Amino acid sequence: MLDNSNVKGNESTNKIAWVEVSSINLLLKKSVSDAKVLTGRQKPLDSVSILAITIIDSRGHEGFGFSYCLRAGGAGQYAHACELAPILLDEDSNDISRLWNKMVWLGA
Incomplete structure (x- = not known):
């Protein structure tokens, strides 16, 4: 059953x-290589760099999301998320x- 007591018109309260915003660097026990490593294209x-976000609203509802980067980009992803939060x-x-949409256009 939906609780609509928190809705006023088109806007929620x-x-x-x-x-x-959290940044986690997960070290692998053993490095992983593939053909691109053998050709020198990748290390x-x-x-694995993990970006984790926890959001809590005024009613105590909690949401969690994450993203990850392989090899490069984790620090940049974290900095961008900290700027938008x-x-x-x-x-x-x-x-x-x-x-x-608001976040996408702020980062464009």
Whole structure:
């Protein structure tokens, strides 16, 4: 059953209250190589950079998402997420499409 008590017109009263951005560097026990490593195009994969995001809204609902980078880009991905995170605060947590577009155009 849906709870519509938090909806006023087209806008929800659920506001994003907290955003946590985390960067995790997962070291692999054994490096992974493929044909691109043998040809010199890539270095062996010895770690995976994981970007983790936790969002909590004003009603205590919690969401979690993650992304990852192989070899390069993890630090840049984390820096970009840290720059975007504050713009989510006090936004309607149910208006995902609008927030996605807002973040995309801020990064364009």
